[in-house]
Amino acid sequence: MGPRGQHNVRKQYLSRERRHQARTSSRQPWITCRWWRHRRWAAAGGGGGGGKVVDAYKKALATAASAAAYAVLARSMARELLPDELRAAARWGAAFVRARLLGLGERERHVLVIRRQKDTGYNENHLFEAARAYVATRIDPRAMRRLCLARSRVKDPDASGGGGSSWNTILCMEPGGVTTDVFDGVEFKWTSVETENEGKKGKGSGNSGPLESLELSFDAEHADVALDRYVPFVMATAEDMMRRDRALRIFMNEGRSWHGITHHHPATFDTLAMDPARKHSIIADLDRFLKRREYYRRIGKAWKRGYLLYGPPGTGKSSLVAAMANHPRFNIYDLDLSEVRLNSFLQRLLIAMPNKSILLIEDIDCCFDAAASRETADVLEDPDYTSDSDDEGPAPRTALPNKGITLSGLLNFIDGLWSTCGEERIIVFTTNYKDRLDTALLRPGRMDMHVYMGYCCWEAFKTLAWNYFLVNDHPLFGEIQELLSQVEVTPAEVSEMLLRSEDIDFAPRVLAEFLQDKKQRKRKEAERARRETEDKKNVAEESV
Numbered sequence: 038m039g040p041r042g043q044h045n046v047r048k049q050y051l052s053r054e055r056r057h058q059a060r061t062s063s064r065q066p067w068i069t070c071r072w073w074r075h076r077r078w079a080a081a082g083g084g085g086g087g088g089k090v091v092d093a094y095k096k097a098l099a100t101a102a103s104a105a106a107y108a109v110l111a112r113s114m115a116r117e118l119l120p121d122e123l124r125a126a127a128r129w130g131a132a133f134v135r136a137r138l139l140g141l142g143e144r145e146r147h148v149l150v151i152r153r154q155k156d157t158g159y160n161e162n163h164l165f166e167a168a169r170a171y172v173a174t175r176i177d178p179r180a181m182r183r184l185c186l187a188r189s190r191v192k193d194p195d196a197s198g199g200g201g202s203s204w205n206t207i208l209c210m211e212p213g214g215v216t217t218d219v220f221d222g223v224e225f226k227w228t229s230v231e232t233e234n235e236g237k238k239g240k241g242s243g244n245s246g247p248l249e250s251l252e253l254s255f256d257a258e259h260a261d262v263a264l265d266r267y268v269p270f271v272m273a274t275a276e277d278m279m280r281r282d283r284a285l286r287i288f289m290n291e292g293r294s295w296h297g298i299t300h301h302h303p304a305t306f307d308t309l310a311m312d313p314a315r316k317h318s319i320i321a322d323l324d325r326f327l328k329r330r331e332y333y334r335r336i337g338k339a340w341k342r343g344y345l346l347y348g349p350p351g352t353g354k355s356s357l358v359a360a361m362a363n364h365p366r367f368n369i370y371d372l373d374l375s376e377v378r379l380n381s382f383l384q385r386l387l388i389a390m391p392n393k394s395i396l397l398i399e400d401i402d403c404c405f406d407a408a409a410s411r412e413t414a415d416v417l418e419d420p421d422y423t424s425d426s427d428d429e430g431p432a433p434r435t436a437l438p439n440k441g442i443t444l445s446g447l448l449n450f451i452d453g454l455w456s457t458c459g460e461e462r463i464i465v466f467t468t469n470y471k472d473r474l475d476t477a478l479l480r481p482g483r484m485d486m487h488v489y490m491g492y493c494c495w496e497a498f499k500t501l502a503w504n505y506f507l508v509n510d511h512p513l514f515g516e517i518q519e520l521l522s523q524v525e526v527t528p529a530e531v532s533e534m535l536l537r538s539e540d541i542d543f544a545p546r547v548l549a550e551f552l553q554d555k556k557q558r559k560r561k562e563a564e565r566a567r568r569e570t571e572d573k574k575n576v577a578e579e580s581v
């Protein structure tokens with residue numbers, strides 16, 4: 038708007054303002070009163086200056102109206118021109134000054150009420166559950182005379198369509214109880230309140246008990262911090278707690294949907310037997326990834342991370358997946374590619390996966406025969422091929438191997454445009470034969486971290502010995518250490534030996550004998566191989 042336009046707006050505003058004042062002057066006693074007093078003084082011969090006073094009064098009114106008009110104008114311009122942060126800071130400053138000037142030491146407080154029951158009926162307000170769970174972590178039991186224990190339902194924040202809930206016991210405040218929390222230097226007060234359920238009385242609702250609520254109060258000047266940052270923080274913390282307390286689930290694909298069961302795999306990074314340096318690098322990588330929401334946004338990459346776990350059978354690849362799920366408490370989505378008929382089904386399954394979850398594809402080398410997948414991909418990339426657009430997928434026009442799912446379809450989800458349809462996802466591929474994998478899968482950026490799960494080393498054995506017997510040392514450990522450096526034995530084999538007895542003297546002996554036996558066999562095999570090579574060499578020399 039140009040200066041002329043602004044002037045017109047101001048004029049319109051002023052004339053509107055004056056008309057309004059004229060209409061409402063009789064309703065403003067202080068103006069009427071002063072005006073009447075002034076007229077009486079003038080009528081009483083209060084000097085020829087009476088007209089001047091009236092003029093001065095009119096001028097004052099006009100000035101006030103102009104100031105108001107400018108304020109309105111400045112406000113609307115600020116709304117247009119200033120960034121949100123600057124306006125929030127200005128609001129905060131104004132509230133602060135108001136609190137100082139008006140308050141005479143007493144600050145204006147705002148209260149946010151979170152009721153347990155929704156007004157409309159029996160339904161629980163989930164915000165109340167979340168706030169109560171959060172407040173439980175801020176209660177100092179030593180500072181409160183009366184507290185109560187309550188059972189709280191921990192709903193799986195990722196469970197869709199019900200299910201996936203368990204119970205948890207938490208500390209709660211009694212009605213009237215107060216606790217404070219400090220966030221970003223601002224003090225917030227939580228009060229537990231119980232009121233009579235007047236509205237429901239006599240209405241046959243059956244829900245006539247007292248109404249519970251939690252009240253969050255804070256200084257008015259911190260309203261922005263409260264609503265923009267503190268409340269979201271409380272909710273996110275409560276959701277994280279629920280995620281940590283929930284029973285983990287493992288989902289398997291059947292047709293085009295996932296079916297989950299509770300999964301109690303006890304493997305953690307503490308119980309996982311592997312080279313400690315490698316273990317710590319995985320934990321550090323996971324932790325870094327989980328903290329990097331803003332970082333991924335900033336660099337314009339989908340917030341996901343891929344891990345390729347490879348190594349001989351029984352070296353703990355599945356156990357590592359369980360440990361990775363237990364670490365941030367993520368559900369596992371175990372994708373059986375042999376059950377997926379078409380890329381469109383794969384799309385559907387992957388889109389249905391919630392954030393904060395692990396997609397697991399085991400034995401990826403068996404899912405795609407490199408040559409066959411290339412052949413299949415060629416057919417599916419044929420512009421005439423249309424079966425992906427159809428749900429049931431009519432038979433492709435070219436004879437395909439019985440599965441229409443391709444490596445390129447899968448890779449599209451891993452780092453193509455589709456990869457952005459979810460956040461904070463971990464993708465894990467496992468294989469016993471890394472060398473058999475398609476190079477497209479191994480290319481940098483696809484699987485961010487390649488983790489070798491190898492044979493049992495001395496450090497890994499110490500973890501297993503602690504897991505099974507809670508010991509760090511034993512007279513036979515020296516011999517076992519020596520043998521482990523000479524033979525290849527998987528942690529699964531070692532576990533099997535240790536599991537044979539609970540007797541700490543018996544189990545290591547069984548293991549030492551097993552390792553000795555392996556060593557003998559290895560020596561015999563090496564001897565046989567040497568003899569065979571020599572025989573072949575002799576035959577070759579004789580034939581020459």
Ligand SMILES: Nc1ncnc2c1ncn2[C@@H]1O[C@H](COP(=O)(O)OP(=O)(O)OP(=O)(O)O)[C@@H](O)[C@H]1O
Pocket residue numbers: 308309310311349350351352353354355356357469490527528529530532
């Ligand atoms: N690194 C390990 N740490 C602790 N336990 C292990 C480890 N490796 C194997 N085990 C034990 O051996 C069992 C089998 O291991 P797991 O299934 O994790 O191996 P894997 O490498 O996934 O095998 P496969 O390649 O055959 O699927 C586990 O249940 C566990 O008891």
